[in-house]
Amino acid sequence: MNAVHRFAIPQFKLANAVRTLSLALAWAFAVPATADYLPDPKAAETALWASPSVAQARGESAAQALRGQSLQQGREEWRLDAEVDQRRIQSTPSDNFAEWGVALSRPLRMPGRAEADRALAGALDARAAASLGEALHESGRQLLTLWFDWLNQSSQSALWQAQRQLAEQQLASVNARIRLGEAAHSGRVAADAALAQIRLQQQQAATRLLQARNRLLAQFPGLPLTADATLPPPPPPGFGGSAETYVSTVLEHNHELFRARRQADVLQAEARKLAGQRSVDPTVGVFYRNEMGGNEHVLGLGLGFTLPGGARRTDQQAAEQLAVTARDAAIRLEQRLRADARTDYETALAQVANWEQAQQAAQALAESARLTARAYELGEGSLDQALLNRRLALEGQLAAQQTQLDALAANARLKLDAHQLWPLDVDSDHAHAHP
Secondary structure, eight states, rough: OOOOOOOOOOOHHHHHHHHHHHHHOOOOOOOOOOOOOSSSHHHHHHHHSSHHHHHHHHHHHHHHHHHHHHHOOOOOOOEEEEEEEEEEESSSSSSEEEEEEEEEEOOOHHHHHHHHHHHHHHHHHHHHHHHHHHHHHHHHHHHHHHHHHHHHHHHHHHHHHHHHHHHHHHHHHHHHHHTTTTTTTTTHHHHHHHHHHHHHHHHHHHEEEEHHHHHHHSSSSTOOOOSSOOOOOOOOGGGGGGGGHHHHHHHHHHHHHHHHHHHHHHHHHHHHHHTTTTTEEEEEEEEEEEGGGGGGEEEEEEEEEEEEOOHHHHHHHHHHHHHHHHHHHHHHHHHHHHHHHHHHHHHHHHHHHHHHHHHHHHHHHHHHHHHHHHHHHHHOOOHHHHHHHHHHHHHHHHHHHHHHHHHHHHHHHHHTTTTTTSOOOOHHHHHOOOO
16 A cells, blocks of 8 residues: 555554554464474375376386296297198009198297396386386475475465455554544545455465365375474575585485486396397207108107397397497486586575575564554554554565475475485385385
8 A cells, every 4th residue: 555644543443453463473473393394204105106107107117027027937939830741652552641740849048048038127127116216206396396385375375364454454443533533535445445455465365275275186185285384494404514415315316317227227138138139049849740641650859040130230239329328328317416416405505594584584574563563552653654564574474484485395305305205215016015
């Protein structure tokens, strides 16, 4: 509100307004010794495992496990052949004989090929576990983003509610002055306009809160939406105050890097498997033949060889080139992740400093509002100025609370990436057995 009206108001109205606004600011600046502003760990873990991306990754992991079993069992299969023929003898004496035969054979998997298949199966299983861990980690990041968005909108909605109470008190004071004939009706117009603007802001905040809640529940429908109304001071990033310690911790648990390395392992295992296939493929079997109308019986062993062609060599070379490319990509990814982790740590540290500055500004505005309200009580100031200062104090707290949430979110992200917030480490058995 731009217009400022200076007049005296009844003492009980002033006391009521000051009391209401003081309680609002006391609630806004309250800092509990401990506060639950994050989802319950057990509920968060359950929600993460039930998220769509993790469910898809678990399905892909199960498929890779079956493929690994197929590789370990081997793809060599039995082959059954049968033939029927008729022998015709044209020399004297001429005759015709019905003949038939059967053969059973199977390719042999040499020890080197069996070992290459087992190595490929293990690499596929490890890659599937890394992919599942990456999906779980990304779901955790999404959960934190949506959760802090909901917390932010919730705190804004509460603060705009306090703003509305302020405007209603101001309007009541103006109406009291008009009834006493000590103020012009233009003051009511200005107060009504200010209240209408704040009601609009409150409605918009309530809409944003509902939207944030719906987005969170759409991705994590079973997650309880409960949190303390007040927030704790953002702690320093920790990790011994060392960015290097944090970077090392993150890289030890980074599933994206694990997956890139496991992908290189898979390609290298495929190259070794293709190298083994460049050797001769032996096939052994037994056969039986009934000849000369049953007068002759032939039982024997068969041995065959598949001679490799040039395609097998080029397939191996292509797989080796892909493996080298994947290893190089994993090295570049590690360099990027190292830089990103350092940036995240430094950002979290700066967010704490930003909150401290915003908190100091908000406290200064709150003190100014308190002194102005005290001046009203002594009849030395304007009610409009006192209420305006209280509104500025609330706006300062809104900014401080925003930076506080940003700092808390940055700290939670650090812990998540370091696997110190929720359990994100998975192995093959855990991936397949988790409910």
